[in-house]
Amino acid sequence: MKKKYLILFLILIVGCAAPDTIVLNRFPEGKTIILKMLNGIDKASEINQNSFRVFPNAILSLKFIETTQNSIQFELIPETEGNIELSLYTSQHAFPQIAPIKLVLSDKGYKIDKENKTLAESDTVKLSQNKKHLIKLQKDANLLKITIDCAVITFSYITLNATEYMIIRTDDKFRAVIQGIDYSKNY
């Protein structure tokens, strides 16, 4: 009889699970990332504990729990052409009303916007299909360092409230694997 209750309980727990959420980096503790699909449950799929695939027209929020001053690092492998936007200094609640720092990566180059003003852009550093690109985002007080492969772009005086979130948004063509995602606190 006890087994039945246990099964019921498990069914219920499964029933209560949120299908729009993927928990990445469950281990080690303290490095957990909550991925939430904001506009549909088919916009991302989990590959393994630190990798996922992002699909076209996706809006995903990644919550780096209780770290606002951090270094986020991952590898981006585009599977199609198109562009991907990575927004920092925002939360899913405020997105996209508050225009944050936005890094736009595409097969044509990159662009970094702050509050809808372009801070930097280039057509030499760009994404190539099925190739691994290292992306690193370091937030340290008012300093922001963005690394795309070997290019390092540094900004000081960001003057925005640092948040736990990174919002990923893809256009109607872009599909990619984001793998080896990891982050560490800056202090």
Place this chain on the structure above:
Amino acid sequence: MKTYKFAINLLIIVFGIWLLSGCASITREETDLFTITEIDTTFTSYVKNSPSNRDNGVVFPSSREVLVERNLTQRDSTITRYYPDFIRLGFFEAIGTIGGNSDYGIGTGLFGIFPMSNLSSSYRGEKDKIFTGGIYRIGISETRLRWFRDAPNWTIGTNAVEFILPDSRGENMLIGLLPVYVRKRFYLREEIPYIAITPAFGFSIAPSQYINMSVSADIGSVGGLNFRAYIGMAAGFNSEETPQIKGNDYTNAATSVIFPYAGLGISFLDFLNLVPETLVEWKDYQHSSWQLGLFELGLYYSNADNSLFKDTVAGKALKGIDFEVAKTNLALPFWNNRFYVGTSLLHFMGLGMNSWALSMLPIRLGYWHTLADDELTITPYLELGSYPSNYLNFAAELNLRISEHLNFGLKGGYISGSSDEFLGGELVNRFGISSTFSNFYFGFNFRFVNKIFFEPDLRYNRKDLPKQPKEFK
């Protein structure tokens, strides 16, 4: 018997765990951490002049010293936001149905809440009733169902209890404890009040086993009020162990029921959200009412000849009572939005022996005024009760908000009315025949699970709120 008991136990366990596991929560919390960084540079200048003249020559060092200090301040803050976490949450829904056996018509009246006869447990119905049966649901909840690749507006939900009455014969009544319903809404209008076509499929395991399929045209919710037109079919089985058969004077045998129906329904304190509304914080929730209340009870002095209570000093001072169930006062969006129209599921006013009235769905028209923000309001109003009693009630209420869901009020007024003969039975035995009466009254009342809204809460005063809430696009 074993299966029946097991089913009941199962439901209790499932419901208990469901409650404990937080699925039944109506509020979702979101907590975010953010860091504010401030960089501040301080320049401090010191000039130390020597007490006497100095022969410095042409080029000389200044005695001025500048100290530059750079400070970096970081402040971590958390913010917690609260969101509604349900698609539908309701107290009571009633549907007056046609489609049952017309020889045994109950006569539930329009919306199933205007009984046309003096109902009792032995009542076996009458011919020539339009609404031969009814469907009643208490404690309604629905949450988002995310299937078919997140197809929009699917919900899964349940009711604490559901009664499906094809006609007056108790053995044909289907009772469902926590029946499961899956619904899909096709919205024709996505602004309050919503208009939707809703196909639904539901089933119950106990005490009756049945399925119920329906399509409804829904208007609402506004202030928790909804109107629905249904067509559907329920089919089920009542075993010998069900309370309908066990306690039945007319049969001991299990019954099968097939009940095609059409009906008109109303629901009270029944709130419907679109999915985007669940992404809007409670503080920005769209409220259409000045007041919503589950239950209120008052004690009054009146000029009736005899008290409803014993003829003691207290009985003479407090001669009557009133109680009201599922009250809504909807703000009218003109003239400062202070006029309102309201109704209740039921309002009973007993101001003394032979001076009482009872009305389903009375209509109220009033004016709402705030005397002290967040606390004290006053409202004069006119209330018209039409069935089963007729009455006209001029009244004024002073409302003091004690807590979020408890209010205290002073109420006084003048009521004039009469009650129909057929009500008879218990009410007449207890309170005497009330053919016609007119009374002044004054007293106090307590309102439980009663929410008073203030000017900044009303959606008509919130020009900052979008008509259609945010969606991630």
